Amino acid sequence: MLVSWKYRPRNTIIQRLDPRSRLIFLACVILGITIPNIWDIRLIFPLFLITVGLYLLARIEWKDVRRTWLFIFILIFFIVGLNGLLSGRGGPTSVMQDTSAPLFSIPLFIPGTTWGFVLKITIVRVFFAMTQIMRMLSMAILAIPIPYTMDPNIYGITFRRMGVSDKVSFTMDLAFRFLPTLARDLSITIDAQRARGYEMDSLKGGIVARLRRLAPLIVPVTMQSTVTGEEVIDAMDLRAFGTAPRTWIRALSFAPRDYIFMGLGLAIFITFLVFKFVFGVGEFWVPPEALAWANG
Amino acid sequence: MADAPLVVENLSFQYRTRPEVAIKDISFELHQGEMLLIAGSSGCGKTTLARCINGLIPRSYRGKREGSIRLNGKEIADMPLADVAQVVGTLLQDPERQIVASNVFSEIAFGPENLGLPRDEIIRRIDQVLKRLKIEYLRDRETFNLSGGEKQKVALAGLLVMQPSILLLDEPLASLDPASAHEALEIFRGLADEGTTIILIEHRVEDAISARPDRLMYMEDGQVRYLGGIEKLPPEIDHHKVKLPASWVVERIRALGERMDYVPPAKLKTDSDPLVVFNHVNFGYNEEKQVLYDINFQINRGDLIAVLGPNGAGKSTLVKHAIGLLKPTAGQVLVEGKDTRKMSVAQVARVLGYVFQSPTHMLFAPTVKEELAFGPQNLEFPKAAIDKSVRESVETVNLNGLEEYPPLGLSFGQQKRTTIAAVLAMQSKIMVLDEPTAGQDYANYTRFMDAMCGATERKKSLLAENFAATMFITHDIDLAVTYANRVLIVSAGRLVADGRPEDVLKDFDLLERCRVRPSSLLRLNLEMFSQTGSFMPAEKLAQYLP
Amino acid sequence: MEKKSLWEFGTRQVVYGAIGAALYGAFSLLTNLVPLPAAGNITFRPAVAILIFFGVAYGPWVGLLAGFIGNTLGDSLAGWGFYWNWSLGNGIMGMIPGLAMLMIQDYKDKMDIAKAIGWGVAGIAVGILFSSLTEMFVGGIDLNTALVGYFTPAFIGNLVVTVILLPILMIAFAAVNARRGR
Structure with missing residues (x-):
C-alpha cells in the first residue's frame, strides 16, 4: 500500500500563492461569517461566488474530487435536513416566528400509527435551508482544495x-x-x-x-x-535537534499577489463586520416579494 | 603537540536500570585519520561504548560513568551536545531511522539547521557534501524511495555536512546487501584517507577488513580483549562471536584443535512430482514497471533452495508469487497442481508457510500459545488439532516454558523462533524464510541457522524433519554455501541461474554481473573442492588440511 | 528511561507526536481496505484507539500533536480537505488521556487499563463536543442537530473502538517495555 498524496504540482495562480496567505484568507472567511453571525443571502451569495471562483482557479481534476464532493453533499443535506426536522431553528430567530403559509406539507408518520408529525414546508424554511447550504458549501469549497494544492513538504x-x-x-x-x-x-x-x-x-x-x-x-x-x-x-x-533556534532552509516569501489575496480576505471580514454592526444587515433575510407571493 | 582527537581513559559505565556493569575500564586513543574496527557480539558493550563517545551517555541514558573521554582535549561530559555533534558524527545501524526529512536536500540540511547556521552557508555545505559523496543526482529525490545503499549515503551526508572530525559508524553494513556494503566500505576508507578519524563497529569482520582498518578492538563482556593490528590475530578473538574470514577460522580451529560435526544437506533429487511450478511467470505493478520476466522453475521434495540476488532484483516479488500474495500478470504459478489465481492466500498457506524477515511485523498476541494458534485457527483446524499442533511446534523450536509468555516481550532470537513455530503449527509442506539472518548478530544467527538446518548423522535437521522443502531468500552467500542443496540467482527480474551450489557459485563472472559477492568461505571451498567433494563450513574445512 | 514529567516538551515528544500522527494517517488508509460495520451514521475508526494509546503512553503534548496533525493527515490523504475544528477536536481527544500518563504504572494491570479507558472516553467526549459545537457556529445548526448529527455517532463509534482496542494495545506495550528493560 503506497501513500499517494493528493498534491500535484500545477501551474496555477492558487499554487503560486504563499501558503500562509491562503490560510489567513481561510481564517478571515470563517471569522467573517461566524463572529457577526451572517445569515443574509445577499452577503452569503457573493461570498459563495468568490469561493467557487477560487476553486475553479485551482484547476483540480474532477475525477480526483468526485468522491469527496459526493460525501460533502450527502453530509450537508443530511445535516441541513436534520436541522430542519429537529427544530427548524438555526441561529436566527426569524424562522421561529415563521408565519408564512406552507407551500406544501409532508406527513411523517410511523406507518400504521399516529406517531409522528406533519412537516410544513414554507418559503421561509426553503430560504433558510438554501442560505445554510450555501454557507456550509463556501467553507467546504475553501477547505477541499488544500490537500490537492499545498505541497506536504511546506x-x-x-x-x-x-x-x-x-x-x-x-x-x-x-x-x-x-x-x-x-x-x-x-x-x-x-x-x-x-x-x-x-x-x-x-x-x-x-x-x-x-x-x-x-x-x-x-x-x-x-x-x-x-x-x-x-x-x-x-x-x-545526535544531530543537535532542539539545542538552538533553527534555521529553516526552505524560505517562504510574500509576493504582491499574496498581499492582494490577503487584502481580499480582510476586506470580506471587515465588510461583514461593518454590514452587521454598522448597518444592521446580516440577519436571516427572505425577499419580501417571495413572502408576499407565498402568502398569496 | 596537539591533543589526540579522541582519548578514552579507564572508562566504565553501568545503566541505572541494569544490575551489571555494561563496560569496564576501557582505555585507548585515536589519531587523526585512523580507522579503528570494533568487533564483538551483541551485549559485549560496543553499543554502550559508542553512546559514551557520541555523548548520548550521560545525557540521554543515565547511569554511573567513571573515567574520562576527551575530544581534542575537552572532556565530553562538559561539552554541550551541539558541540559534540560537530566533532563526532554518528551513523546509526538503520539509516531508515536516521533519516528525518522527506527529501534528500532537507535531510542533509537538518543538522546545520539545528545549529542555526545561516542559510547560504548551509546550501554551500550541502553542495560540497553531495559532490564529495558523488550523490549530486539524489539532491531532489524523496528519501522514502531511495535504495538501502542510497539511504545510507544520504544519512552519511547528513553527518558530514556538520564537518565532524570523528565518524562513529554503528553496524553500518547491517541493512545493506554485500555489493552495497562493499561500496560503503570504500567510501569509509576514502574519508579516513582524507583525514577523518573513523570508528567502525561491525561484527562482520570479514567484510569490514576490506576497508583496511588500522587497528582492531575486540570486546567481550564489556571489556577489551584485544586491541592491535589486524595482520596477526590472537586466538582470543572468537570466530563464533564475530564473522572472521574463512582462512582465519581454519587457522584458529587448527590452533585450538576443535572438531566439528557437520552433515551436508541431502543431495538434490529431481524425480518427484513438483510441489510448486512457475510457468512463464511475468509480473508488473503497471504497464511501465515490469518486475519479473519469464520465470520458470519447480520446487521439488527435498529441495533446500537459497534464492540469491541483490536488493531490488525481484527476489521478494518472486516468492510472493509462490505464496499467492501476488498473482502473475502473465503465465501461471501452480501449487500442488492448482493455479494460484483460483486459490485464496489462505488456501496456499496450507502448502507454503512464509516467515517474514522481521518478527515484529507479525507478532501481536498476548501469549506465545495464542500466537501459534492464530494460523491454524484461520485455516479452521479442529480445536483438538490446533492444541496438538501448537504443543508440538513449541516442542520443536524449544520454546518450552514460554507458552504463556507474551511474544513481544521475548528476545529477538526467541521471537524469530516463535515465527518459525507459528508456521510449523500450520503444518505447511514448504517453509519459506525471508532473510533468516537479518537483524541478528553473527553469534545469534549462526546459532539460529544451526538449530534450523543443522543435522547430525542420526538426526535430520529441524527443517528437513518438518518440511518437504525449504526456500530461503538471502543475500548472505555463505548460507547458500553451507545449508542449501540448490541455488537460484535472481537479477533484474530474471532467473539467471538454477542449480547445485557447487555448479552455480563457481561462475564468478555470473556472480559479479548479478551483484552477488563471493565470500572468503566460497573461495576457500572452491579451492579445496577437489579434496572435499562438497561445500562445507570453515570449521569442517580445517579437517581437510594437512 | 527518564523520570517522566507530564508537560515536558523535547525531542521525545516531537518524535512520538509525529509517529502517532503518521500512524493515525496510515490507519485511515486501512479503513478503505477493511470493511468495518457502519451502523447508520456511526463510523468506526480504529486509528482513534492508537491516538488514545499514544496520549496515555507519552503524555498530553504527544496526544495533542498526534491528534491534530494525524487528523489533518488523514483528511488530507482521503482528499476531504482541511477542517481546523475537527483537527483541533482530535488533538483534544489525544491530549486529555495524556493527562493520565503518570497515573499508569503497569500497562497490563486491570485497574490501570480501566483508568486509561476512563480518561480516553473523557477525551473523546470533550474533543468531539468541541468539534460539534464549533460546527454550530460555522454551519449555523442548532444544538440538537449538532448533538444528533455530529456528536453522538462519532462519540459512540470512537467509544466502542477505544474500549475494545485500547486494552489490547496496552497489554502489548507492557510486553514491549519488559523486553526493553526500561
Whole structure:
C-alpha cells in the first residue's frame, strides 16, 4: 500500500500563492461569517461566488474530487435536513416566528400509527435551508482544495512562519516523513498475516468481534513504531535537534499577489463586520416579494 | 603537540536500570585519520561504548560513568551536545531511522539547521557534501524511495555536512546487501584517507577488513580483549562471536584443535512430482514497471533452495508469487497442481508457510500459545488439532516454558523462533524464510541457522524433519554455501541461474554481473573442492588440511 | 528511561507526536481496505484507539500533536480537505488521556487499563463536543442537530473502538517495555 498524496504540482495562480496567505484568507472567511453571525443571502451569495471562483482557479481534476464532493453533499443535506426536522431553528430567530403559509406539507408518520408529525414546508424554511447550504458549501469549497494544492513538504515551514514554535512545526514535517514508512510497515504486516491465513475482507461476527480481529494488524505496526521512536530520538539528538533556534532552509516569501489575496480576505471580514454592526444587515433575510407571493 | 582527537581513559559505565556493569575500564586513543574496527557480539558493550563517545551517555541514558573521554582535549561530559555533534558524527545501524526529512536536500540540511547556521552557508555545505559523496543526482529525490545503499549515503551526508572530525559508524553494513556494503566500505576508507578519524563497529569482520582498518578492538563482556593490528590475530578473538574470514577460522580451529560435526544437506533429487511450478511467470505493478520476466522453475521434495540476488532484483516479488500474495500478470504459478489465481492466500498457506524477515511485523498476541494458534485457527483446524499442533511446534523450536509468555516481550532470537513455530503449527509442506539472518548478530544467527538446518548423522535437521522443502531468500552467500542443496540467482527480474551450489557459485563472472559477492568461505571451498567433494563450513574445512 | 514529567516538551515528544500522527494517517488508509460495520451514521475508526494509546503512553503534548496533525493527515490523504475544528477536536481527544500518563504504572494491570479507558472516553467526549459545537457556529445548526448529527455517532463509534482496542494495545506495550528493560 503506497501513500499517494493528493498534491500535484500545477501551474496555477492558487499554487503560486504563499501558503500562509491562503490560510489567513481561510481564517478571515470563517471569522467573517461566524463572529457577526451572517445569515443574509445577499452577503452569503457573493461570498459563495468568490469561493467557487477560487476553486475553479485551482484547476483540480474532477475525477480526483468526485468522491469527496459526493460525501460533502450527502453530509450537508443530511445535516441541513436534520436541522430542519429537529427544530427548524438555526441561529436566527426569524424562522421561529415563521408565519408564512406552507407551500406544501409532508406527513411523517410511523406507518400504521399516529406517531409522528406533519412537516410544513414554507418559503421561509426553503430560504433558510438554501442560505445554510450555501454557507456550509463556501467553507467546504475553501477547505477541499488544500490537500490537492499545498505541497506536504511546506506544511512545517508554513506553521513556523505563522508563529508556531520550531519543535511543533518540525513535528509536522516529521509526521509527513514517517507516514509512507508506516504505511509500508502496515502493508508488510497485512501480507505477513495473510500468509498465516488471515482474511481481511471476510471479517466475521458482530462489531466487537470484527474490531478485535484488527488486532493482528494494529498491534505489530504500533508496537514496532514505539521501538523505532527510541532510535529516532537518539538520531535527532545526535544531530543537535532542539539545542538552538533553527534555521529553516526552505524560505517562504510574500509576493504582491499574496498581499492582494490577503487584502481580499480582510476586506470580506471587515465588510461583514461593518454590514452587521454598522448597518444592521446580516440577519436571516427572505425577499419580501417571495413572502408576499407565498402568502398569496 | 596537539591533543589526540579522541582519548578514552579507564572508562566504565553501568545503566541505572541494569544490575551489571555494561563496560569496564576501557582505555585507548585515536589519531587523526585512523580507522579503528570494533568487533564483538551483541551485549559485549560496543553499543554502550559508542553512546559514551557520541555523548548520548550521560545525557540521554543515565547511569554511573567513571573515567574520562576527551575530544581534542575537552572532556565530553562538559561539552554541550551541539558541540559534540560537530566533532563526532554518528551513523546509526538503520539509516531508515536516521533519516528525518522527506527529501534528500532537507535531510542533509537538518543538522546545520539545528545549529542555526545561516542559510547560504548551509546550501554551500550541502553542495560540497553531495559532490564529495558523488550523490549530486539524489539532491531532489524523496528519501522514502531511495535504495538501502542510497539511504545510507544520504544519512552519511547528513553527518558530514556538520564537518565532524570523528565518524562513529554503528553496524553500518547491517541493512545493506554485500555489493552495497562493499561500496560503503570504500567510501569509509576514502574519508579516513582524507583525514577523518573513523570508528567502525561491525561484527562482520570479514567484510569490514576490506576497508583496511588500522587497528582492531575486540570486546567481550564489556571489556577489551584485544586491541592491535589486524595482520596477526590472537586466538582470543572468537570466530563464533564475530564473522572472521574463512582462512582465519581454519587457522584458529587448527590452533585450538576443535572438531566439528557437520552433515551436508541431502543431495538434490529431481524425480518427484513438483510441489510448486512457475510457468512463464511475468509480473508488473503497471504497464511501465515490469518486475519479473519469464520465470520458470519447480520446487521439488527435498529441495533446500537459497534464492540469491541483490536488493531490488525481484527476489521478494518472486516468492510472493509462490505464496499467492501476488498473482502473475502473465503465465501461471501452480501449487500442488492448482493455479494460484483460483486459490485464496489462505488456501496456499496450507502448502507454503512464509516467515517474514522481521518478527515484529507479525507478532501481536498476548501469549506465545495464542500466537501459534492464530494460523491454524484461520485455516479452521479442529480445536483438538490446533492444541496438538501448537504443543508440538513449541516442542520443536524449544520454546518450552514460554507458552504463556507474551511474544513481544521475548528476545529477538526467541521471537524469530516463535515465527518459525507459528508456521510449523500450520503444518505447511514448504517453509519459506525471508532473510533468516537479518537483524541478528553473527553469534545469534549462526546459532539460529544451526538449530534450523543443522543435522547430525542420526538426526535430520529441524527443517528437513518438518518440511518437504525449504526456500530461503538471502543475500548472505555463505548460507547458500553451507545449508542449501540448490541455488537460484535472481537479477533484474530474471532467473539467471538454477542449480547445485557447487555448479552455480563457481561462475564468478555470473556472480559479479548479478551483484552477488563471493565470500572468503566460497573461495576457500572452491579451492579445496577437489579434496572435499562438497561445500562445507570453515570449521569442517580445517579437517581437510594437512 | 527518564523520570517522566507530564508537560515536558523535547525531542521525545516531537518524535512520538509525529509517529502517532503518521500512524493515525496510515490507519485511515486501512479503513478503505477493511470493511468495518457502519451502523447508520456511526463510523468506526480504529486509528482513534492508537491516538488514545499514544496520549496515555507519552503524555498530553504527544496526544495533542498526534491528534491534530494525524487528523489533518488523514483528511488530507482521503482528499476531504482541511477542517481546523475537527483537527483541533482530535488533538483534544489525544491530549486529555495524556493527562493520565503518570497515573499508569503497569500497562497490563486491570485497574490501570480501566483508568486509561476512563480518561480516553473523557477525551473523546470533550474533543468531539468541541468539534460539534464549533460546527454550530460555522454551519449555523442548532444544538440538537449538532448533538444528533455530529456528536453522538462519532462519540459512540470512537467509544466502542477505544474500549475494545485500547486494552489490547496496552497489554502489548507492557510486553514491549519488559523486553526493553526500561
